[in-house]
Amino acid sequence: SCSSCSSLLYIMTHTHTNTRNIRNIRNITHITHTTINSIITQKRSYTNTLNKPFSRLTGDALIYPNRTQPPQITTYIVNKNKNKNTNTNTNTNTNDANNTPDTPNSSSSASTSTSTPTPSSTPQDLSSSPSSSLPSPPSLDPPSSILPPPCTGVSLPPITLEPLIKIRASGDNQQTEVQVTDVDGIKVGSLEKSGGMTTLGVCVGAGSKWEADDTRGVCQAMELMALKPGGGADVSATLDSLGAQIYALSGRDNYTVSVDCLRDNVEEAAKIWKACVMDGTYEDEDVEECKHIMTWINSDLPSPELLREGMMSAAYPSQPLGNPHFCPLGSVAGVTGSKLRGWRDRFFKRGNMFVGAAGIEHAKAVDIVGTLFADVPPGPPEPSAPSVYSGGEFRLLEPNNQDGLTRVAVAFEVGGWHGPDMVPVCVLQTLLGGGDSFSAGGPGKGMYSRLYREVLNRCYWAEAAECFIMLHNDAGLIGISGASVPSMSQNLTYQILEQFAKLSYQPVTDEELSRAKNMLRCNVLTQLESRQILAEDLVRQFQTYGERVDPADICARIDAVTKDDIRRVAQTAMSGPPSVSAVGPNLDKCPTFEQMKHIRGKDDLIVR
DSSP states (O other): OOHHHHHHHHHHHTTTOOOHHHHSGGGOOOOOHHHHHHHHHHHHHHHHHHHSOBOTTTOSBOOOTTOSSOTTOOOOOOOTTTTOOTTOOOEEEEOOTTTSOOOTTOSOSSOEEEEOOOGGGSOOOOTTSOGGGSOOOOOSSOOGGGOOOTTTTOOOOOOOOOOSSOOBOOOTTSOOSOEEEEETTEEEEEEOOSBSEEEEEEEESOOGGGOOGGGTTHHHHHHHTTTOOSTTOOHHHHHHHHTOEEEEEEOSSOEEEEEEEEGGGHHHHHHHHHHHHHOOOOOHHHHHHHHHHHHHHHTTOOHHHHHHHHHHHHHSTTSGGGSOSSOOGGGGGGOOHHHHHHHHHHHOOGGGEEEEEESSOHHHHHHHHHHHTTTOOOOOOOOOOOOOOOOEEEEEEOTTOSSOOEEEEEEEEEOOTTSTTHHHHHHHHHHHOEEESOOOOOTTSOTTSHHIIIIITTOTTEEEEEEEEEEOSSOEEEEEEEEEOGGGHHHHHHHHHHHHHHHHHSOOOHHHHHHHHHHHHHHHHHHTTSHHHHHHHHHHHHHHHSSOOOHHHHHHHHHTOOHHHHHHHHHHHHTSOOEEEEEESOOTTSOOHHHHTTOOSGGGOOOO
């Protein structure tokens, strides 16, 4: 064929043209300009479709006003008259609208240029020719001469970006250790981090374990009212304008409110943060709205949350740690604005408040706290009655359970944050690991933890198996929770007990222990890379220990854990009665507390 036809064939065979007669060049026996023009029409229709930006959501072509092609799409337009063979003898211009389509960039749609074939380029019958005479397939690399540079003739103005925020870069003069200052009784700790964001957090020693019958639900209401300083102020709009957000979290031991904002706006955001913490008026209209939200949340708690709430009430019945974190539906109506203000006056005192900051200079953090919290009254932390572990059982029928699974958890007593075995307990939790039966896997996902290998991979009926710890200032629990169909809940319960019993008489392997310690160190250090978690860790350690424990010391304590420590922790835990929590649509197959409270080791365990 002629040189023009060869160029066109090359383009069509390398741009996914769905045309049978040119997929395999060796099968072409006869081709004419009319055939090529017909193929070009199909190709151009296909190319024009590709040149339109495609919407993945709607499947429709998007329209870019005043723009023929999106800048990110490069379109190569090939003129078949270019790159002609120098041996071509004659060129003639003809008006053949039927055979020659319009060129994309031609002002005259009817005028096109075609080549008159020379005798040497006359189509021949190749069916009888030997295979050696057949044209060889073109190379995969396109000739540079037929690929014009993208967006030819288009010039874009230079783009200049002005800095929106001031970012402090890390350097030799950057603060690398936590600095702590007592500001009139409020302990303030900070750590400078490079970047354009700052986090301020305040922790108050006030949690649900201090609630009584007449103040039930106050802690949850305080959390939901964090963005309601009163006076009709639109805090959300102001925070958006400052690039900030405020989030609150209440627990059984403390109540935390944090603000995350742009570094340049920290003073303005801190004023709103202080107003949310200390200046809330808790008007009746806001409190009623909060009570509606509490009713909606507490009436639709997920099954795993109900399971853990039940575990605390079973382990510490009628004791401070056994108080419900989520307000019972029957007590929501008793929450009032006066109770919220009384709760704040009781606990929000200088000796009971702790401030942590990340991404800010220490002197600036001290100045902000000293200015904003100058009117906070002095006072010591509020004492709390100790919670003594007793063990017990919690069972809750869920007839409308969405997934139809029964969830069971078994836990034993261990020391709290002040216990001597706190670090070995954390290593043991990482060693057992676990999760749901479905997991995407990946490094650090815990697929080689013991519960994955010995429960989820061996018991086809086990939908979930995971180790958890619930540590508090004066007590703590370590347990395993799992999920299965109701008919297999008995097998699931005894599988959980078997895992605890095995730890008490069979030492863990060196590989398991090394993997668990490495994962725990990695998790601790990775979490502290987050600015928000760092600020929260500072205030929680101040409230728990009165000081901040250096991460290097924590890693050293993790390295010091031995196999004997793991075995001793398991034996000590199983020396006391268990706590059992079960939630599901059918609990007939779940063993009772009386059936499990005498199990102390492998001799007492009979796997059904």
